[in-house]
Amino acid sequence: MNRYASALAAGLLAAAALAPLHAGAQVSINVHIGEAPPPVRYEAVPPPRGGYVWAPGYWDWKHHKHVWVAGHWERERVGYVYAPAEWRRVDGEWRLYRGGWHEDAHRRGRGHHDDDRDWHCPPGQAKKGRC
Numbered sequence: 001m002n003r004y005a006s007a008l009a010a011g012l013l014a015a016a017a018l019a020p021l022h023a024g025a026q027v028s029i030n031v032h033i034g035e036a037p038p039p040v041r042y043e044a045v046p047p048p049r050g051g052y053v054w055a056p057g058y059w060d061w062k063h064h065k066h067v068w069v070a071g072h073w074e075r076e077r078v079g080y081v082y083a084p085a086e087w088r089r090v091d092g093e094w095r096l097y098r099g100g101w102h103e104d105a106h107r108r109g110r111g112h113h114d115d116d117r118d119w120h121c122p123p124g125q126a127k128k129g130r131c
Contacts, residue, residue: 031060031061031094031095031096032093032094032095033061033093033094034092034093034094035066035094036087036089036094037059037066037087037094037096038059038066040057040058040059041057041068043056043057043070043071045071046073049073051075051076052073052074052075052076053073053074053076053082054071054072054073054074055071055072055073055074055082055084055099056071056084057069057070057071058084058085058086058087058096058099059087059096060085060096061096069085074101077101079103079104080101080102080103080104081101081102081104082099082100082101082102083097083099083100083101083102084099085097085098085099086099
């Protein structure tokens, strides 16, 4: 195997080894636009599913237009709560805060959240004592 092929193979192996580390991370890329999103669509929430949290649908911004992203199940993460995506008007423009997993402040023993605006208890989780 020549040097180029060896370097390429080593790089691919390193990337494959690191991939699982990044799979659990939630990256939040916020969108800033002047146009308000359409009204949220009604979606029937399916019956509870053990080990999963329902992530409600939301309007995303793709290719210069609003595109509906349907609700879906997210595998539950112990010690974290799921915050759904939401649009907020800030300084005269609309910003999309993408949903994702946030460390549960109550489980860390602090009894409060750093930023209550970004915290949300998923449907049905409060009854289970998880929020």
